[in-house]
């Protein structure tokens with residue numbers, strides 16, 4: 001996956017929250033070999049000492065860091081958090097989350113577009129967490145975003161790709177735009193489907209961190225990315241509404257009297 005002129009070594013982006021211990025997170029990164037890890041500034045700055053240790057750990061992974069604005073609910077909060085993240089993590093990449101609805105952690109797409117516009121003007125490379133809405137996509141691109149991050153399903157739900165029709169339409173309308181399925185992916189099979197639909201990368205946190213064996217699950221997702229990407233380049237067949245025989249009848253014995 002190529003984002004803002006930079007090639008990621010893997011299309012797997014891994015969240016760093018919710019792990020039971022730093023060692024489990026480190027093992028998961030080792031076996032998942034993600035192309036980027038995402039880190040929440042808000043969580044890490046909650047306790048200064050712990051935050052510093054965590055940042056050292058992440059730095060040691062030697063994987064590009066995509067800071068995020070998780071937990072922000074307004075344009076102002078998101079912009080300020082992004083500005084602080086740029087200082088702390090020394091990168092102009094930002095995964096922009098502006099949450100508008102608590103039950104589904106659904107993005108506030110109006111605030112998202114406005115925050116994206118401001119941050120793009122300030123030179124950030126914005127990865128906006130969005131619904132699969134075509135109009136929102138168009139506005140985000142107009143605001144300067146070069147990558148889109150449609151949700152698969154609500155954060156932490158593990159439901160996979162909730163709206164296949166909408167995601168297909170989004171992919172088809174903007175074929176040249178790099179797109180990452182972010183949030184809601186629960187299983188490696190969901191990841192394979194995302195690539196088969198033509199998406200370029202996936203971002204996962206809960207499904208790995210809360211698996212019985214997070215490191216093994218991270219590896220499973222890494223393999224799923226390989227399978228999905230291979231299937232995508234192999235150009236999967238189209239679905240049909242009617243059966244079509246796959247066994248040729250030519251040369252078969254005829255039992256007609």
Ligand SMILES: CC(=O)[C@@H](O)[C@H](O)COP(=O)(O)O
Pocket residue numbers: 015016017038068070095154155156157158182183184185203204205206207
């Ligand atoms: C860490 C992060 O960025 C999450 O907000 C992200 O959207 C992942 O969602 P899941 O936890 O559902 O994978």
